[in-house]
Amino acid sequence: MATRVPIGILLNGVTGRMGYRQHLVRSLLAIREQGGVPLTNGTVLWPEITLAGRNEAKLRDIADRHGLTEVTTDLDAALARDDLQIYFDAQVTSEREKAITAAITAGKHIYTEKPTATTLSGAVELARAADAAGVKHGAVQDKLFLPGLLKLRRLVDGGFFGRVLSVRGEFGYWVFEGDWQAAQRPSWNYRAQDGGGITVDMFPHWHYVLEQIFGTVRAVTAHVTTHIGERWDEAGRRYEATADDAAYGIFELDGGVVAQINSSWATRVFRDELVEFQVDGTEGSAVAGLRRCRAQHRSATPKPVWNPDLPATHDFRAQWTEVPDNEEFDNGFKAQWEMFLRHVAEDSAYTWDLWAGARGVQLAELGLRSAREGRRVEVPEVS
Structure with a gap:
């Protein structure tokens, strides 16, 4: 049996849906169930988990359900512990920056949900502070590890599209x-x-x-709105919805690629998955969702003719080919957790850091500015 090397992880925000389901149950506990994370030296990295939050009763309930023992409502005391090397944050965004700053000051490696901060300046300061402290840091970018997008990336890397022309994304559902x-x-x-x-x-x-x-996003044009102006909270109390529930964006990328992505919590789904991306290129096209990816090559592209006076004769969906899995795909959150743990333990390559998180915050900030000012906004480099 390989030697287990414990690594202490402080999970903050695990009482929320994402922190509990994806990061605790489907990632860290799943890693423990598989026996840990194998390292190149033959040992196995074993997550030792401490749950942090504000409600001790909820934390105890979660711990008891999953055979865990360590819970705390005292974040400062937990950050002072030498046996906890990694701080993870899945709190509400407004609480994140302060907690991560404290964790960096305590010398902890940082892994966090996005957005990493409420403002670009805050996100940049976190990245700078982590670099200055010499700690490892990562931001969750789970969709890159979904089967559908992994297969889409395979098509891009294999040159299937020729020159990519456009990306069209549809995301959302009725909340x-x-x-x-x-x-x-x-x-x-x-x-x-x-x-x-x-x-x-x-x-x-x-x-x-x-x-x-x-490719790199160079400019954004966005329109955001609040379609549903009143909602009811978890206690059944009516409240005014002051945040946008739909965002319609146009993104200009390197190489002349144009991406259009609609995001809405006020739309009813008429597509195969809750998010889908269609990519069109000179040599072929593909449609990717969370799990599936279908492609149509230039040589197999049909020749429809516009005629609104007659019923459609093409079964357009049947003209696409399923991109095969060709491998076993793990949970995307778990896959990135394993990469980050290896990054901490072995200094393996890792690009999804707090700087990448800051660029995401920047795009959201500039998208809101574009909508507010009614204009196209260029995206400068974050440094």
Whole structure:
């Protein structure tokens, strides 16, 4: 049996849906269930987990359900512990910057959900502070590790598209208002004063998808709006929705690539998955979702003719070919956790850091400025 090397991880925000389901259960506990993370020297990295938050009863309940023992509501005391090497943050965005700053000061390696801060200046300061402290740091960019986008990336790397012309993305679903049916998202998402809004939530995602797969984002034109003006919170109280629930963006990338991505919590789904990207190139096109990816090569492209007077004769969906898996795909959050843990333990290459997180915050900030000022905004380099 390989020697286990413990690594202490402080999880803050695990009582929330994302922190609990994706980061605790489907990532760190799944890593423990598989026996840890194998390292190149033959040992196995073993996550020792401490749960942090404000509600001790909720933390104890989660710990008891999963055979954990360490919980705390005293963040400062936990950050002072030598046996905790990594601080992870999945709190509401408005609480994140202060907590990460304290963790950096305590010399902890940083792994965090996005957005990494509420402002670009705050996100840049976190990245600078982490670099200055010499700690490892990473920002969650989970969609890059989804099966559909991994297969899409395979097509890009293999030259399938020729010259990429455009990317068109559709994301979203109907989030219930909360009056006659409970909402699927927490109420703070719809209050700007609490850090809510679909632009600050989703534009950082679109930034890393576009940057990592297609090219640097050079300019943005956006329109954001609040379609649903009143909602009901978890206690059934009516409140005013002050944050945007839909964002319509045009992004200009290197090489003349144009990306259009619609994000909405006020749309009903008529597509195969909750998010889909269509990529069109000179040699072929593809449509990728969370899990599936379908492609159509130039040589197999049909020749439809516009005629609104007759019923359509093409079964357009049947003319696309499924891109095969060709490998086993792990949970995207778990896959990135394993990469970050190896980065901390072995200094392996890792590009999804706080600087990448800051670029995502920048795009959200500039998208909101574009919408506010009604104009195209160029995206300067973050340094």
